[in-house]
Amino acid sequence: xxxxxxxxxRLDSLVLLRDVxxxxxxxxxxxxxxxxxxGKSTLLKIISGLERADGGxxxxxxxxxxxxxxxxxxxxGIAHAFQIPRPFRSMSFLENLAVSCMRYMDTDDAxxxxxxxxxxxxxxxxxxxxxxxxxxxxLKILEILRAYLTGAELLLLDEPFASLDVENARxxxxxxxxxxxxxxxxxxxxxxxxxMEEVADRFLELKEGxxxxxx
Amino acid sequence: xxxIVAETAVMLSLAVIMSLSPYYxxxxxxxxxxxxxTLSWLFMRKAGRISMGHSFLFGFPVFLASAGxxxxxxxxxxxxxxxxxxxxxxxxxxxxxxxxxxxxFLTLVFSIFVWVSSPxxxxxxxxxxxxxxxxFSFPTISQKELHILTGGTLTLFxxxxxxxxxxxxxxxxxxxxxxxxxxxxVGIDLRKIKALSILLSGMTAWSAGIIYGLExxxxxxxxxxxxxxxxxxxxxxxxxxxxxxxxxxxxGLVYLSKILNSMYPGxxxxxxxxxxxxxxxxxxxxxxxxxxxxxxxG
Numbered sequence: 001x002x003x004x005x006x007x008x009x010r011l012d013s014l015v016l017l018r019d020v021x022x023x024x025x026x027x028x029x030x031x032x033x034x035x036x037x038x039g040k041s042t043l044l045k046i047i048s049g050l051e052r053a054d055g056g057x058x059x060x061x062x063x064x065x066x067x068x069x070x071x072x073x074x075x076x077g078i079a080h081a082f083q084i085p086r087p088f089r090s091m092s093f094l095e096n097l098a099v100s101c102m103r104y105m106d107t108d109d110a111x112x113x114x115x116x117x118x119x120x121x122x123x124x125x126x127x128x129x130x131x132x133x134x135x136x137x138x139l140k141i142l143e144i145l146r147a148y149l150t151g152a153e154l155l156l157l158d159e160p161f162a163s164l165d166v167e168n169a170r171x172x173x174x175x176x177x178x179x180x181x182x183x184x185x186x187x188x189x190x191x192x193x194x195x196m197e198e199v200a201d202r203f204l205e206l207k208e209g210x211x212x213x214x215x
Numbered sequence: 216x217x218x219i220v221a222e223t224a225v226m227l228s229l230a231v232i233m234s235l236s237p238y239y240x241x242x243x244x245x246x247x248x249x250x251x252x253t254l255s256w257l258f259m260r261k262a263g264r265i266s267m268g269h270s271f272l273f274g275f276p277v278f279l280a281s282a283g284x285x286x287x288x289x290x291x292x293x294x295x296x297x298x299x300x301x302x303x304x305x306x307x308x309x310x311x312x313x314x315x316x317x318x319x320f321l322t323l324v325f326s327i328f329v330w331v332s333s334p335x336x337x338x339x340x341x342x343x344x345x346x347x348x349x350x351f352s353f354p355t356i357s358q359k360e361l362h363i364l365t366g367g368t369l370t371l372f373x374x375x376x377x378x379x380x381x382x383x384x385x386x387x388x389x390x391x392x393x394x395x396x397x398x399x400x401v402g403i404d405l406r407k408i409k410a411l412s413i414l415l416s417g418m419t420a421w422s423a424g425i426i427y428g429l430e431x432x433x434x435x436x437x438x439x440x441x442x443x444x445x446x447x448x449x450x451x452x453x454x455x456x457x458x459x460x461x462x463x464x465x466x467g468l469v470y471l472s473k474i475l476n477s478m479y480p481g482x483x484x485x486x487x488x489x490x491x492x493x494x495x496x497x498x499x500x501x502x503x504x505x506x507x508x509x510x511x512x513g
Contacts, residue, residue, distance in 0.1 A: 049399075050396070069399075079401070091389065107381070
């Protein structure tokens with residue numbers, strides 16, 4: 001489904017990613033781990049078009065998507081959820097979700113779709129809340145559901161469990177497994193290895209920009 | 216929807232009431248011009264761009280049109296269209312080139328540059344020099360026609376603003392205004408949304424500019440003044456960013472300026488300066504008040 005070949009990224013003389021290659025299958029959850037500064041977030045940003053690659057290729061469903069603009073990559077079925085949630089502050093939880101669907105359906109249908117999804121993921125009690133009043137855990141859920149509602153088949157989740165307490169992390173883990181049941185693939189960066197062992201199918205380690213496969 | 220109808224009804228009632236006296240009719244047209252300028256500014260702010268040089272978008276096409284009117288109506292229309300296109304392109308390039316903070320200063324500096332350099336446009340026509348500090352003449356229409364045209368234009372653009380706010384484009388503009396990176400991540404094409412907000416802003420400002428020309432029958436370089444540039448910022452600050460409240464605050468500010476400037480010329484400038492200096496505190500006060508009112512309304 002996703003194929004990354006020889007991806008390179010440099011920042012002046014510093015090499016952030018060197019010859020990174022891997023594949024992801026449909027419905028698979030891959031955990032990408034490694035020390036801070038190893039290039040995990042950079043790799044996700046390059047796949048989602050938020051940063052440009054200096055070399056290599058990214059293919060999604062056999063179509064080259066290297067260095068396309070972010071909105072074109074979303075149209076291809078890949079969406080990014082940020083480590084520090086970035087809600088649309090002037091909007092409610094419901095509006096945040098609905099905006100994601102508006103690209104491919106009219107506004108009334110988008111609101112209905114957003115409501116249905118919130119009910120399905122047991123977060124419909126948040127629908128009318130202003131996004132600026134949400135807790136960190138609720139913002140993480142918002143960030144992930146918003147990415148999912150773009151119609152994505154592959155989610156790039158940057159540290160979804162960071163700064164979550166045990167209860168919120170467990171709640172989020174259940175949501176990721178629910179998404180997996182829907183055959184959504186995920187590339188997840190995380191330092192929370194214990195919880196990722198319950199979720200991930202495969203582990204990839206990034207060290208100084210180089211990729212190593214494990215498990 | 217009920218709220219939009221009620222707000223439109225209030226504006227139309229004001230238009231009818233103020234048509235009863237020639238002075239108030241003249242004042243209504245002036246108030247509406249500035250309200251349109253504020254609406255135009257709000258269109259751009261919706262997508263996250265705060266312009267401090269809105270006098271350029273407002274004044275440039277009509278300034279060129281008035282210069283062209285010295286030759287013929289056809290030249291005037293052609294220059295107006297060229298002015299609209301050029302002002303749109305310049306603002307779009309500014310929005311693409313700069314971040315949010317730089318956009319504020321770039322538009323301000325650019326509008327001041329145009330204000331300072333526009334008196335240099337002087338040419339000879341029929342043995343007389345025209346342009347310079349004095350400016351150019353512009354055609355006029357009867358006060359009654361102008362009153363109807365202005366009331367109709369204000370209502371039209373107000374409805375467009377409110378209807379777009381509830382549409383897909385309106386949500387995308389709000390999303391871009393809130394967070395450009397997050398907007399990209401949900402698949403919003405930033406370039407299209409920025410272009411749309413500048414186009415809508417431009418259409419509103421260009422209409423206001425034409426009405427301004429018809430009201431005064433004359434366009435001078437003062438149309439690019441800083442006072443006009445900062446007016447929509449101050450009006451929307453007082454109106455807490457709400458479009459209806461901002462239109463009403465534009466009406467109030469124009470009325471206040473007429474009273475204060477008749478007492479002491481330039482007094483309104485001091486009021487503007489005071490509002491700008493106190494703007495963070497005013498903004499916070501308006502935000503807290505507005506939130507309490509919202510909570511009371513349930």
